[in-house]
Amino acid sequence: MAEDSIPYLSGAKIKEVLDYNELISVMKKAFAKYSSGKVVQPVRTVVKVEKADGFLGLMPALCEDEDVLATKLVTLYRHNQEKYGLPTHNAIVVVFSVNTGIPKVIMDGEVITTMRTAAASAVASKYLCAPNPRKLAILGSGVQARSHFEALSSLYKFEQVTVWSRTFNNAEHLAGEINATPCNTAEEAVKDADIIVTVTLSSKPVVQKAWVKPGCHINAVGACRPDWHEIDPELMRSAIVYVDSRAGAEKESGDIILSKAEVYAELGEVILGTKNSNKDKTTVFKSLGMAIEDVLSAKLVCDLLLKTEKLK
Numbered sequence: 001m002a003e004d005s006i007p008y009l010s011g012a013k014i015k016e017v018l019d020y021n022e023l024i025s026v027m028k029k030a031f032a033k034y035s036s037g038k039v040v041q042p043v044r045t046v047v048k049v050e051k052a053d054g055f056l057g058l059m060p061a062l063c064e065d066e067d068v069l070a071t072k073l074v075t076l077y078r079h080n081q082e083k084y085g086l087p088t089h090n091a092i093v094v095v096f097s098v099n100t101g102i103p104k105v106i107m108d109g110e111v112i113t114t115m116r117t118a119a120a121s122a123v124a125s126k127y128l129c130a131p132n133p134r135k136l137a138i139l140g141s142g143v144q145a146r147s148h149f150e151a152l153s154s155l156y157k158f159e160q161v162t163v164w165s166r167t168f169n170n171a172e173h174l175a176g177e178i179n180a181t182p183c184n185t186a187e188e189a190v191k192d193a194d195i196i197v198t199v200t201l202s203s204k205p206v207v208q209k210a211w212v213k214p215g216c217h218i219n220a221v222g223a224c225r226p227d228w229h230e231i232d233p234e235l236m237r238s239a240i241v242y243v244d245s246r247a248g249a250e251k252e253s254g255d256i257i258l259s260k261a262e263v264y265a266e267l268g269e270v271i272l273g274t275k276n277s278n279k280d281k282t283t284v285f286k287s288l289g290m291a292i293e294d295v296l297s298a299k300l301v302c303d304l305l306l307k308t309e310k311l312k
């Protein structure tokens with residue numbers, strides 16, 4: 001039985017202990033464990049809330065090697081920001097004892113989602129983009145746009161960063177924060193970019209093949225439903241496509257399903273050395289988000305807080 005009160009870790013507490021350096025190595029481990037069959041992780045179960053154009057996603061995973069069993073519960077309500085000024089993504093993570101099944105800790109899942117997704121894209125960039133990327137283009141100006149800038153800047157010294165957003169004011173606002181160049185069009189933003197990050201809530205492509213420099217690496221992070229896509233289908237078909245999970249991509253990714261693009265490999269297979277990097281080619285990392293990313297992040301949070309005695 002669970003104790004009368006299970007510790008709850010707030011986002012603020014989690015932010016205090018997580019940093020991109022450590023999280024990037026943990027994400028590398030998450031992808032490798034997943035692709036070597038060491039993780040039990042069903043494809044996300046999605047409960048749609050039609051009237052609010054939202055959904056609840058259930059994301060459990062077990063990794064016995066790492067002695068961790070947990071689940072993330074995440075909601076995506078696309079109109080929260082414009083309607084209520086609230087975040088579009090909200091989440092908690094519940095961690096259980098692997099031995100007894102007793103719930104041990106409940107923690108905020110928003111900070112973990114924000115940071116682990118950007119750390120995952122950083123791992124993908126490390127393995128898939130050509131050396132010394134100089135220009136980063138960010139399409140979108142929300143939570144993930146900011147975290148991706150931070151995570152990728154922890155790896156690379158960019159000479160130029162461009163931002164495009166549906167509303168120019170938002171692009172300008174973010175660009176001001178991160179010392180980037182705001183652009184009026186996505187085409188202008190991605191011109192000559194070495195790394196492109198697509199972090200929008202669009203269900204229609206925001207980047208076209210003709211705009212992209214050959215050899216560029218794209219972290220395609222949005223469009224997590226089978227009928228949403230962010231990337232031009234022609235670009236998907238002509239690039240070398242990597243995914244976090246084949247099973248997830250086949251069921252959830254409109255970018256893969258609608259374009260009928262071939263999936264070359266899981267990122268974990270590249271990390272394990274069983275598939276090639278193709279750094280000289282145009283590459284797309286189609287990220288949908290995997291439960292094991294959250295579960296290993298939650299374990300890291302618990303370990304770090306135990307070290308500082310903040311979690312008994």
Ligand SMILES: NC(=O)C1=CN([C@@H]2O[C@H](COP(=O)(O)OP(=O)(O)OC[C@H]3O[C@@H](n4cnc5c(N)ncnc54)[C@H](O)[C@@H]3O)[C@@H](O)[C@H]2O)C=CC1
Pocket residue numbers: 076081087088089113117140141142143144145165166167170199200201202203206221222223224287288289290
């Ligand atoms: N792959 C993964 O593991 C994860 C993916 N995501 C996805 O990343 C994307 C960004 O998430 P957040 O930054 O947290 O969301 P957010 O709500 O903070 O930002 C969304 C951005 O998309 C823009 N946008 C909305 N509708 C648009 C449209 N029709 N065309 C162009 N831009 C539009 C907004 O103006 C805003 O800049 C979402 O698609 C989200 O579901 C989020 C978490 C994890």
Ligand SMILES: O=C([O-])C1=[NH+]CCC1
Pocket residue numbers: 074076089113224288289290
């Ligand atoms: O992995 C994740 O948490 C999500 N992916 C898309 C929306 C939320």
